[in-house]
Amino acid sequence: MGENSMARFILIVRCFALALALLFSTDAFAAKKKKKAPAAPPAVSEQAPPPVVHPLDALTAVEIEATSKLLKASGAANDKTLFGIITLEEPPKAEVLAWTTGRDFTRRAFVVLRKDQKTFEAHVDLKAGKVLAVTEKPGVFPMIMNAVWERARDAFMKDKRYAEALTKRGITDPKTVFCTPNSAGYFPGEAGTGRFLLKIPCFSSKDKLHPALARPIEGLMGVVDGETGEVISVLDREIVALPPAPQGYGQTLPKRGPSSAPAEILVATPGNIKLSGLLNVEWLNWNFHVRADKRAGLVVSLARFKDGNRQRNIAYEMYPSEMFVPYMDPNLTWSYRTFMDVGEFGLGYLMSSLAPGIDCPAQAYYIDLTFPNDVGGSYTKARALCVFERPTGDPAWRHYSSGRNAVTGEPQLELVVRTIPTLGNYDYVIDYVFDASGNIKLRVGATGFDAIKSTAAADMDAASAKDDTVYGNLIAPYTVAPNHDHYFSFRLDMDVDTTANTFVRDTFVATPAKDSGGRTSLWTTKTQRFLKEGPIASDHEALSSGVSYRLQNNNEKNSLKQTPSLWFNAHHDAESILNGADPPQSRATFSTHQFWISKYKPDELWSAGLYPNLSQKDDGLPNYVADSEDITNEDIVVWYTMGFRHVTRPEDFPILPTFWHEMTIRPAFFFDRNPSMTFNSGYVQPGQ
Numbered sequence: 001m002g003e004n005s006m007a008r009f010i011l012i013v014r015c016f017a018l019a020l021a022l023l024f025s026t027d028a029f030a031a032k033k034k035k036k037a038p039a040a041p042p043a044v045s046e047q048a049p050p051p052v053v054h055p056l057d058a059l060t061a062v063e064i065e066a067t068s069k070l071l072k073a074s075g076a077a078n079d080k081t082l083f084g085i086i087t088l089e090e091p092p093k094a095e096v097l098a099w100t101t102g103r104d105f106t107r108r109a110f111v112v113l114r115k116d117q118k119t120f121e122a123h124v125d126l127k128a129g130k131v132l133a134v135t136e137k138p139g140v141f142p143m144i145m146n147a148v149w150e151r152a153r154d155a156f157m158k159d160k161r162y163a164e165a166l167t168k169r170g171i172t173d174p175k176t177v178f179c180t181p182n183s184a185g186y187f188p189g190e191a192g193t194g195r196f197l198l199k200i201p202c203f204s205s206k207d208k209l210h211p212a213l214a215r216p217i218e219g220l221m222g223v224v225d226g227e228t229g230e231v232i233s234v235l236d237r238e239i240v241a242l243p244p245a246p247q248g249y250g251q252t253l254p255k256r257g258p259s260s261a262p263a264e265i266l267v268a269t270p271g272n273i274k275l276s277g278l279l280n281v282e283w284l285n286w287n288f289h290v291r292a293d294k295r296a297g298l299v300v301s302l303a304r305f306k307d308g309n310r311q312r313n314i315a316y317e318m319y320p321s322e323m324f325v326p327y328m329d330p331n332l333t334w335s336y337r338t339f340m341d342v343g344e345f346g347l348g349y350l351m352s353s354l355a356p357g358i359d360c361p362a363q364a365y366y367i368d369l370t371f372p373n374d375v376g377g378s379y380t381k382a383r384a385l386c387v388f389e390r391p392t393g394d395p396a397w398r399h400y401s402s403g404r405n406a407v408t409g410e411p412q413l414e415l416v417v418r419t420i421p422t423l424g425n426y427d428y429v430i431d432y433v434f435d436a437s438g439n440i441k442l443r444v445g446a447t448g449f450d451a452i453k454s455t456a457a458a459d460m461d462a463a464s465a466k467d468d469t470v471y472g473n474l475i476a477p478y479t480v481a482p483n484h485d486h487y488f489s490f491r492l493d494m495d496v497d498t499t500a501n502t503f504v505r506d507t508f509v510a511t512p513a514k515d516s517g518g519r520t521s522l523w524t525t526k527t528q529r530f531l532k533e534g535p536i537a538s539d540h541e542a543l544s545s546g547v548s549y550r551l552q553n554n555n556e557k558n559s560l561k562q563t564p565s566l567w568f569n570a571h572h573d574a575e576s577i578l579n580g581a582d583p584p585q586s587r588a589t590f591s592t593h594q595f596w597i598s599k600y601k602p603d604e605l606w607s608a609g610l611y612p613n614l615s616q617k618d619d620g621l622p623n624y625v626a627d628s629e630d631i632t633n634e635d636i637v638v639w640y641t642m643g644f645r646h647v648t649r650p651e652d653f654p655i656l657p658t659f660w661h662e663m664t665i666r667p668a669f670f671f672d673r674n675p676s677m678t679f680n681s682g683y684v685q686p687g688q
């Protein structure tokens with residue numbers, strides 16, 4: 001949920017370690033090696049904007065501003081207009097795939113704007129300097145913008161009922177309270193439906209506790225129209241004493257012992273990493289492009305693997321498309337908390353700066369990312385992305401020869417591409433991890449602060465403890481964290497060499513064995529093709545036998561004449577079990593299945609639709625697959641939801657130990673042999 005202010009910085013994507021080099025060269029690595037950075041560079045504001053060199057480069061600050069100026073000049077926007085999104089409208093996929101360095105490309109912006117309490121979509125051609133189209137979209141809302149968020153908060157905190165509620169709770173100094181608006185969701189028949197609603201809880205900041213959200217003021221909630229500033233309603237219900245300060249946090253934390261001194265990675269930057277442009281990454285046989293996006297946070301595109309002389313396509317585009325975090329507490333000031341932060345706020349909007357030595361190794365590359373603000377300009381988040389290489393301490397492959405009493409093998413190296421959006425209380429470490437074997441791991445680590453409510457019970461012996469902990473657990477005295485789920489939906493537009501792919505399921509079938517020396521049962525594999533787009537139903541029998549899913553290219557062969565494929569090696573985590581008639585669940589239908597498959601369409605980008613803020617139903621995946629199109633030998637998009645239930649516990653307090661979930665995409669029948677072997681290690685005698 002939103003931070004209360006957003007610094008507006010100057011433009012430029014720059015590398016923390018190599019700031020000067022990137023300003024003067026598109027080849028950061030070469031520039032660093034030559035150490036040619038000038039001694040006294042001009043101030044950054046005098047620098048020429050970074051050149052756009054790739055069709056998928058994020059809009060630069062200059063392009064963002066040009067877009068809003070063109071819209072204002074055309075009359076589609078004015079000085080009061082708020083911009084929910086100003087982002088790159090990607091060129092057609094075929095054009096991007098055919099593009100080679102140095103060739104011309106189109107440059108367009110896609111905009112969602114809010115003017116006179118109406119939502120419009122606009123398309124702008126930046127090369128022609130022309131607004132191509134502006135269309136009103138009735139009944140939908142853009143993402144929550146800073147100005148709307150602040151207006152809602154300020155209006156509520158000036159409301160008489162708010163002051164009265166504080167007084168009732170014995171809070172006499174309003175300066176010791178802060179309020180942070182949340183997305184409101186949609187509940188049929190609720191007052192204010194159809195307006196730009198936010199729901200606002202408040203917290204005590206007395207004693208300057210950290211984390212700031214540790215002392216919620218229960219039973220109080222404002223419902224405010226963030227556009228007009230009208231306070232629609234004030235809920236003033238139960239009164240619960242604030243948990244005492246400081247609850248074991250802050251002063252009472254044990255000192256860090258010598259054993260917990262920061263560990264550093266052993267590969268010095270740049271190692272095998274080469275950065276160029278805005279931003280291409282090369283590492284061992286991998287190369288790919290990344291860009292900042294207000295909504296998705298980071299988009300990874302055109303991931304290719306060099307296989308001999310061939311650059312082989314693996315991923316056209318990967319990004320978190322939506323998330324859904326429904327809390328399991330029926331209290332009216334809690335039940336609406338069913339967040340979809342990607343579409344309601346944006347992972348880019350809530351991106352945090354990374355701390356060297358904590359968030360990523362100190363020697364990582366740290367890269368600033370530029371995002372649009374809501375008034376037609378931009379700001380740059382310092383050190384929002386880190387890229388680093390690490391040895392895992394594991395063998396990438398190895399074999400021990402007892403005859404030689406020697407080992408051959410190579411150490412495992414990984415390339416990590418990391419951002420950490422902080423969504424109010426939660427911090428999500430979102431990693432794309434590449435390795436030399438051709439694997440891509442998607443990893444999400446949840447840390448930060450459990451959302452908590454103040455309760456009467458200090459411990460489980462208290463009279464109210466049983467009632468207080470029906471929907472969550474005590475995680476500290478007088479503090480319950482309601483249980484909830486986290487569903488991260490990744491849009492994975494993978495291409496196995498080309499876009500003509502087929503999606504299959506491998507199941508394992510017990511098969512009677514004949515003439516096999518006494519064996520009576522073996523298993524064999526059964527491969528089934530999915531003919532139509534849609535959600536992939538979980539078959540519990542298949543799950544327990546170890547089902548797996550592959551995207552394959554039936555038009556290509558490896559040297560063994562097998563069909564190259566990418567295997568989605570997912571753990572079977574949680575799918576939503578909420579009733580489909582539950583209003584929040586019906587806005588996040590994507591969370592009911594771990595996998596959905598759809599035929600690629602350039603405008604089908606978001607699991608819960610383009611406008612999930614205040615939406616009434618999921619306009620994304622259920623719509624995209626409604627026509628059940630044929631997907632044999634077609635361009636297929638795989639939608640994968642990483643779902644995990646969060647049963648809260650005292651070990652989450654005060655800050656949750658990073659809780660990781662991951663999925664691996666691994667090549668199968670794609671290469672001719674293990675691509676990570678360089679055969680240069682020879683045999684090593686153990687102990688030498």
Ligand SMILES: [Cu+2]
Nearest residue numbers: 446484486646
């Ligand atoms: Cu959680």
